[in-house]
Amino acid sequence: MKTSIRSKYDSTGFHSWYARNFRPTPNSIPLAGGRMCTRIICTASGGDSLPGPRGAFSPGQEAAARQGLFNRIAPVYDELNNTLSFGQHWVWKQMTVKWSGARPGGKALDVCCGSGDLALLLARLVGPRGEVTGLDFAAEMLEDAAARQEAQRLEGMAPKAASITWVQGDAMSLPFEAGSFDAATMGYGLRNVADIPAALSELHRVLRPGCSAAILDFNNCTDPIPDAVQAFFLEQLVVPAARRYGLAAEYEYLRPSIKRFPTGSELERLAREAGFAVARHYPISFDLMGVLVATKGRAR
Numbered sequence: 019m020k021t022s023i024r025s026k027y028d029s030t031g032f033h034s035w036y037a038r039n040f041r042p043t044p045n046s047i048p049l050a051g052g053r054m055c056t057r058i059i060c061t062a063s064g065g066d067s068l069p070g071p072r073g074a075f076s077p078g079q080e081a082a083a084r085q086g087l088f089n090r091i092a093p094v095y096d097e098l099n100n101t102l103s104f105g106q107h108w109v110w111k112q113m114t115v116k117w118s119g120a121r122p123g124g125k126a127l128d129v130c131c132g133s134g135d136l137a138l139l140l141a142r143l144v145g146p147r148g149e150v151t152g153l154d155f156a157a158e159m160l161e162d163a164a165a166r167q168e169a170q171r172l173e174g175m176a177p178k179a180a181s182i183t184w185v186q187g188d189a190m191s192l193p194f195e196a197g198s199f200d201a202a203t204m205g206y207g208l209r210n211v212a213d214i215p216a217a218l219s220e221l222h223r224v225l226r227p228g229c230s231a232a233i234l235d236f237n238n239c240t241d242p243i244p245d246a247v248q249a250f251f252l253e254q255l256v257v258p259a260a261r262r263y264g265l266a267a268e269y270e271y272l273r274p275s276i277k278r279f280p281t282g283s284e285l286e287r288l289a290r291e292a293g294f295a296v297a298r299h300y301p302i303s304f305d306l307m308g309v310l311v312a313t314k315g316r317a318r
Contacts, residue, residue, distance in 0.1 A: 094263050096133055096162075102256050107135075110234055110307055111205060115139045117300075117311045118232040120201035123147040127199045127224065129189050129217075130154055130207020134163030134182070136234075138170065140203065141179040148180040151194075153187045160184045190216040194224045202231040208310075209235050209279045218292035218312070227317040231294075236272070237301050237308035238279045244305035249273060251306070285310045 099107050115136060120126045122145045128137040131152035141150045154160050164184050187193050189204075189211050202221050211217045221231045239245045252273045260269040280288060282299030285308075289297035295315030301308050 094265070096135075096166075098260065098263065098265075099135075102259055106303060110302060110309070111135050111139060113302065114203055114205065114232045114234040114309050115143060117230070117309055118201040118203050119230040119313075120144055120148075120203075124200035125149045125198065126151070127192075127194070127202040128152045129192070129202060129204045129221065130210075131163060131184075132156075132159045132205065132207075134166050134184075136203045136205045137163065137182055138167065138179070140201070141167075141182050144180045146177060146180060150180045150182045151185060151199075152182055153185045153189070153192070155186065155188060157186055160186055190220060192220045192224050196223050197226045198224050200226055200229050202229075204231065204233045204235075206235050208233050209275055214280065215288055215292055218289055218294070221312070222293040222314055225314045227314055230311055230313040233285075233310040233312070235308060235310075236276045236279065237305055238276055238281050239301065239305045240281055241305060247304070248276070248306050252276075282308055282310070 103110075118126065118140075120140055120143050122143070124144045125148060126140040126144055128134075128140060128150065131137045131154045134152055137150050137152035141148075144150060152160070152163055154163075163182075167182055170179070185193065189207060190213055202225055204217075204221070208214060208217060225231060236248070237244075239248065252269075256272065257266050257269050260266050282301060285299050286297040289310060289312040292312075293314070294312040297310065297312040299308055299310045
């Protein structure tokens with residue numbers, strides 16, 4: 019009898035089932051300049067596998083499968099975000115930008131920028147006297163982000179916003195000098211990096227003393243009621259909606275990836291261990307999402 023996704027990944031049984039069946043396997047994705055972006059892929063024993071695109075969890079096939087995933091979702095990524103969140107993702111992202119502490123005239127960084135939502139919001143906030151850098155490992159997403167920026171310029175919004183530099187790079191090895199930025203954001207990226215402490219340490223390194231990073235992602239909630247709501251939302255609404263675009267497999271991985279993600283209190287601890295003086299995780303949207311705000315200590 020085939021086990022359903024819901025029964026296999028519910029909040030009570032996932033961790034024990036995961037511990038019995040899965041092991042982390044490093045996966046290196048080639049980047050421009052010869053660098054490698056390493057992620058953790060989970061492969062199952064006994065011939066079982068996590069849901070997702072074919073090859074995304076198979077040793078030796080992960081890089082091509084993951085690159086193919088981002089290539090496929092890039093053209094409809096923004097439309098799906100609006101549809102699946104009922105437009106609420108803009109509220110979450112505006113909160114994230116506000117909590118980053120970005121100010122007019124400042125220099126801000128958006129890591130794992132995707133199609134550029136947070137970077138574009140940061141550009142409006144810091145204004146024409148400021149600077150914004152958007153970094154992502156997926157070239158297709160960066161092309162989409164640059165196209166959106168150009169569209170805004172043609173609409174006459176450029177004089178009100180900072181210029182944005184789009185950089186292809188690795189969240190765990192940021193190509194910037196220490197103390198380069200006044201604020202940083204990350205949206206739905208920390209959950210997918212191989213080494214969360216390394217990514218947090220890099221954010222800490224590139225921030226100036228006293229500045230903050232705000233990190234938005236799904237919340238791995240320990241309360242069974244919000245957790246069940248999140249499972250229902252993802253499996254009964256998100257995946258069927260993605261299926262209409264031919265992208266069901268690309269979105270089926272969300273639920274297990276969230277259950278592998280640290281909880282809010284664990285994220286706070288990891289941020290402090292990475293060097294941040296203060297770290298606070300804020301559950302939002304009925305605990306379905308969360309924003310980690312981590313502040314670097316002031317220089318003595």
